[in-house]
Amino acid sequence: MRLLQNNTRHNRNAEKSNFSSRYFKWILWFSLSFYFFGTFLITHNKPTTSISRSTFSQTKASRALIEESYPNSSLLQHAQNPQDILKRLKVYVYDLPSKYNTDWLSNERCSSHLFASEVAIHKILMNNNDVRTLDPWEADFFYVPVYVSCNFSTINGFPAIGHARSLISSAIQLVSSEFPFWNQSRGSDHVFVASHDFGSCFHTLEDVAVADGVPEFLRNSIILQTFGVKYKHPCQEVENVVIPPYVSPESVRTTLKKSPLNGRRDILAFFRGKMELHPKNVSGRFYSKRVRTQIWQKYGNDRRFYLRRQRYAGYQSEILRSTFCLCPLGWAPWSPRIVESVVLGCVPVIIADDIRLPFPSAVPWAEISLTVAEKDVARLGDILGHVAATNLTSIQRKLWDPNVRNALLFNDPMVEGDATWQIMVALSHKLDRSHKMARSFNQ
16 A cells, blocks of 8 residues: 655645635634524523533534535435535545455455455445545545455355454554554544445354454444344444345346346245255254244245245346245345345345345335235235235336336446445435544634
8 A cells, every 4th residue: 555645745735725714614613603502592591401512513513514515415415415415425445455355356256246245345436436536635435445255165165254353453454554544533434344144243143243243443433234133233333334235237137138027927926045944053043043944844835936945046037037035034134135136026025023124215115025024924825915916016116116226236337326326325424424524624
């Protein structure tokens, strides 16, 4: 990595050119502080809140400065005007040594499997001249590209992430020693990807993940992770954005060339994947909480259900023929089947209690999917039959909206509304974590 050699000159020029701006911002800060302090005293003869007057006025002033720098991106306008904020949002991508990322690409699975969003986001940002900045001094956020799900076990072929904590810790030590930005914000404006089972806990089994929790060195940062639940959980006790698991946009386009979304769907309910007849107790837990086993036992001989336990490379063509696609939990609640179902027009049947799904502001999950409680698996046949006879057409019409499909795919280059775009919108809601905003406030 190379630290910019002209930092001193850059700072002198910036100081000179920003003198007037700083003077104006101090006047703005003083005026706003005086105004809100006076308003607070007038309207609050007795204390009704624990927030201090100084914190109150600083918060308002900080917001005013954010709105000054990003005039179309007030906290109330983010959802309405994502294009405006993304025109100004800047992300600096650290140029880490290849051992942290690209060396792992020697295994081609690294950039194509369900955990590959860590690779895709890095590549997309590197190729995006609108969001990416080469000048770290103008960055709102800093992306730290460390691949932790590309180390495939030679024993079972699954990602082995035992090295994740040490690898990320090493990357943080590197950027904090060669650049000033981590130390300035204590990592609050630094972004990482944790695209495996239990996100930033970095373990494939929940009991170990929960015991270890989020590493201390990441607790102040922003984590893009596939794991998310609606209840309190140690593996999401960090600022996080739930992102979709990776599904290759190219594979989806290839499948859709063979048949349209609204083509013939001769399979009512589809599932292909691991379905253990006798699930093994691993660390006190059963795979899928035995849900997949119950599905097989109850519906394995039901002609309405197309259930297969073997791998098949062309399974996307089966999804395209199916009306409902079962998306039961595995070890973790999320599954790439949720994304594949949506982008191929099959109504996802989500069986994972209290799962938190990606990009709810862009994907109307309640309108395009079914949610079945884990305890109600035995009623699946009746539930799907009822929906097929009543409001299936309405669900499919909303499901087949191209904007919905687009929001869950990592296109390269990034296109408006796609998964990387949604991540940038989510980051725009976290500008108060950016040290760039703090610098503006203190100038």
